[in-house]
Amino acid sequence: MTEAGIPRSTPEEPWPVRVVSQKLSAWIGKLGWVWVDGQVAQLSRRPGAATVFLTLRDPSADLSLTVTTNRDVLDAGAPELAEGARVLLHAKPEFYAARGTLSLRADEIRQVGLGELLARLEKLKKLLAAEGLFDRSRKRRPPFLPGRIGLITGRASAAERDVLTNARRRWPAVQFRTVNVAVQGPTAVPQIVDALKVLDADPSIEVIVLARGGGGVEDLLPFSDEALCRAVFGCRTPVVSAIGHETDTPLVDYVADLRASTPTDAAKRIVPDLGEETRLIRLARDRLDRAMIGLVDRETHRLDAWRSRPSLARPEVLLDQRAADVTALRDRAVRCVEHRLGTATGELRHTVARLRALSPAATLHRGYAIVQRADGHVVRAPDDVTAGDPLRVRLAEGELGAVVEGELGAVVEP
Numbered sequence: 001m002t003e004a005g006i007p008r009s010t011p012e013e014p015w016p017v018r019v020v021s022q023k024l025s026a027w028i029g030k031l032g033w034v035w036v037d038g039q040v041a042q043l044s045r046r047p048g049a050a051t052v053f054l055t056l057r058d059p060s061a062d063l064s065l066t067v068t069t070n071r072d073v074l075d076a077g078a079p080e081l082a083e084g085a086r087v088l089l090h091a092k093p094e095f096y097a098a099r100g101t102l103s104l105r106a107d108e109i110r111q112v113g114l115g116e117l118l119a120r121l122e123k124l125k126k127l128l129a130a131e132g133l134f135d136r137s138r139k140r141r142p143p144f145l146p147g148r149i150g151l152i153t154g155r156a157s158a159a160e161r162d163v164l165t166n167a168r169r170r171w172p173a174v175q176f177r178t179v180n181v182a183v184q185g186p187t188a189v190p191q192i193v194d195a196l197k198v199l200d201a202d203p204s205i206e207v208i209v210l211a212r213g214g215g216g217v218e219d220l221l222p223f224s225d226e227a228l229c230r231a232v233f234g235c236r237t238p239v240v241s242a243i244g245h246e247t248d249t250p251l252v253d254y255v256a257d258l259r260a261s262t263p264t265d266a267a268k269r270i271v272p273d274l275g276e277e278t279r280l281i282r283l284a285r286d287r288l289d290r291a292m293i294g295l296v297d298r299e300t301h302r303l304d305a306w307r308s309r310p311s312l313a314r315p316e317v318l319l320d321q322r323a324a325d326v327t328a329l330r331d332r333a334v335r336c337v338e339h340r341l342g343t344a345t346g347e348l349r350h351t352v353a354r355l356r357a358l359s360p361a362a363t364l365h366r367g368y369a370i371v372q373r374a375d376g377h378v379v380r381a382p383d384d385v386t387a388g389d390p391l392r393v394r395l396a397e398g399e400l401g402a403v404v405e406g407e408l409g410a411v412v413e414p
Contacts, residue, residue, distance in 0.1 A: 021097035057186035066103040078111035086112040146206035150199035155180035159211040159263040166267035188222035223250035242266035364396035
């Protein structure tokens with residue numbers, strides 16, 4: 001037994017199909033009446049039948065529900081309803097036990113008008129802007145010359161032809177990986193999101209282009225879907241938005257890294273023009289040639305000016321001038337030295353003459369002698385010696401030895 005007193009199903013006591021159907025119907029019925037927003041993927045209105053069948057699809061996901069309603073309810077709320085339109089309906093989920101299916105039974109249907117759609121888009125735009133999905137600082141610049149480009153567009157569409165033709169006309173070697181998807185209707189958003197994931201995971205893709213031709217506001221609604229905007233924001237590869245004409249601005253334009261006004265403009269923005277780049281290279285090369293020629297001419301003139309200077313034109317002149325200066329300085333030095341030597345020689349001669357005049361040797365040459373005792377003292381008086389003292393007699397041309405004998409003052413030759 002369960003807590004609520006209801007017996008559990010077991011292999012020995014399984015529930016019959018009718019019991020399971022009743023329980024499912026009871027649980028589903030607890031949801032009650034709800035308001036549902038979706039896009040009509042299929043509309044079945046049989047002549048003479050009072051019941052109308054609709055397939056309601058989520059614009060942002062690959063999910064759908066079956067809706068049944070009375071013809072009068074549809075005619076009262078949305079008489080011009082067609083496939084692809086956005087609706088708002090009041091419905092209650094029901095489980096049909098006979099077929100084992102789930103559907104919604106609607107008692108009120110409102111077709112969403114253009115004004116209401118625009119109001120919802122404006123509200124979503126403010127929400128995404130507040131979250132930073134439009135921030136310019138996070139936008140990445142596409143590469144100057146991408147090696148391979150991912151293109152998401154409708155099959156055999158004018159947008160695909162414009163992008164491919166104009167891009168290859170500008171740069172013939174450009175490579176594309178094209179993924180064809182539905183660009184309007186209930187399946188557009190899931191297919192575009194899946195294509196973004198595939199191209200973003202391809203390491204050879206350097207930029208992704210979302211391209212679609214012009215159309216009404218309802219036709220471009222998938223490119224303002226919140227799920228698609230968040231998918232573009234989450235791409236690691238730069239995304240270029242080329243949706244509609246120049247005046248069309250779906251929300252994905254604000255999220256993309258680069259907005260192109262048209263698919264043709266996208267082709268001009270993602271690849272450079274080979275002819276224009278060749279012309280720019282030629283102009284740059286011409287400017288470089290002129291700059292190099294001008295630089296060489298200026299340096300040549302500078303070398304000619306340096307070479308025309310006397311120091312380089314006739315370097316021997318400087319050497320001769322320096323040699324003359326050195327010779328003059330040398331002669332001056334010789335004269336100065338000779339003068340000083342002559343002056344010093346004269347002074348030396350006078351000094352020698354005075355020295356000789358005052359020297360005792362000059363007195364000795366006149367016949368005088370100097371008598372000294374053995375200890376070297378000069379004998380100036382007889383009393384300075386005694387008999388027997390040895391003496392030295394210094395003459396002009398040598399010395400003589402003597403001994404004191406006899407009376408004091410008598411000097412005897414030995």
